Amino acid sequence: MIEPVEIVVVGAGPGGLSAALAAAHAGAQVTLIDSNRQPGGQYFRQPANELHGEPSRHQREGQALWQQVQSAGVRFWAETTVWGATTEKILSLNGKDVPGTIQAQAIVLATGTFERTSAFPGWTLPGVMTAGAAQTLLKEQRILPGKKILLVGTGPLQLVLAAELVRAGAQVVAVLEGAPIFRNGARHLSALWRQWERIAEGANSWLTLASHRIPYRMGWGIVSASGNQQVERATIARLDDTWRPVAGSEEQIACDTILLGYGFIPFHALAQWLGAIMTWQPELGGDIPVRDSNMQTSVPGIYAVGDGAGVGGAALALVEGEIAGIAAAAQTGHQTGRAAQRIRSLAPALAREQQFQKMYAALFTPGAGLYALGNNETILCRCEEITLAQVRRAIALGATTIKEIKSITRVGMGDCQGRMCSHLIANVIARETGQSVNQVGMLRPRPPLFPTPITAIARTPSEQMEVAHP
């Protein structure tokens, strides 16, 4: 049984909530799906239900938006993953008390991102984790990720996270910013116009770090981590313009936790499966769907918003979500006369956030050196434990694309479906074969997108099984 739905929104972060609200306000029947227990995504992540405490400003904003979404009559399916999708706008679901397969008239993808990492020696040691992991522990669990924390990466989010950790009582040993902001920053100052909240948050974080005398080192990065069974120390170094460590500048720093925050990679698998034409935009995170001014992809009725359609932050996601929600509702027959005018009225907000997005991309896109830190023993594919040496051997055998490397080595065939390693391996192949990352390509995920119990897959109608493998 394929259950028909009018508009489905995948992902309940800022973009998805905003899209669901706009579409429901226009009169559409909206179903919102998220794999988490609670709506909000990473940005609005709420404290776990059973913990009581003062919510932060972002958490209060998220709660207010969620209340509006609920009163607009949006149906919410929590803890539900979309594990398959076909060009007929059919989605395969795994969740409690939800249909196994739905077919929508319009789909808004707000699937967000996952974190860009770097494969340096020691990066698989317990204690090395993403900045997002620390953020989640802090916001949702009220737990510190470690005792002596080193933050490495790029962008103001690292600064904000470091300040939050310090305020929560953690010892932050240093914050390393890979980008040479002072050299490049002045050209982009105009993009900060009317971004007062962001400026205040950044300045506030800076003051917290300064008052605790925490070193903030610009143009520095991680070289390796080491320790017995878990992280005990890091080697750090000054970086050149391409983010390669400068020989002779290395220092050792004692820490039990290393938080990686090198920006984000759009989670675009569903857009790809639904048939959307993709474009390679490294400054926006990598492969993203091509979209028109209504946030519609190349496939009529498939919209994509937020970081998953090009990294740009929560404020941009909110605007894009609203546009897509209005457009999707108009497409299914609601308020068709008013849609164009309403979308036009959002143009100034959209332009302002897009300008900020451009500045962010220009300042905080990591250089190629980030992908050149591994040695032969360094693991590139964490799931299958495939090392750089094994990938090099496959290249020596004549492999030039990521697909060929996958066939030879099993990279990207583990439980994470290449989400963690695809960009690392593509960069290695590009460097060692003299191609661009775009030519090498990324791993194409296959259904099921997430490990899914066979009982859930058995609920898929058999006539759909064939097309479920695009």
Add this chain to the structure above:
Amino acid sequence: MSRIEDSSRFRRGQPVTIVVDGERVPAYRGKTIAGALLATGHRAWRRTRHGQPRGLFCGIGVCFDCTVTVNGTTNVRACLTPIADGMIVETGIPMEHQP
């Protein structure tokens, strides 16, 4: 690791006990398995097929590095799964992955 709610700003959930590899681990409702493990100083819990220690990595359910066996079900993500009183958690290498 430290729990931040030890400070007066936050109140904890109900105290519960989970069993991790036979060891009784005190925890508070509202935590995930990963949260409960980190809060009691456990940093590494999975072993890869090659015997390497792994713990929390992405923290949002996309990397599958933190998986444990819960009440007999293998490959459960510790970072997403809320604890329940009496939950039996086994770390290490699930049987079907042993070489």
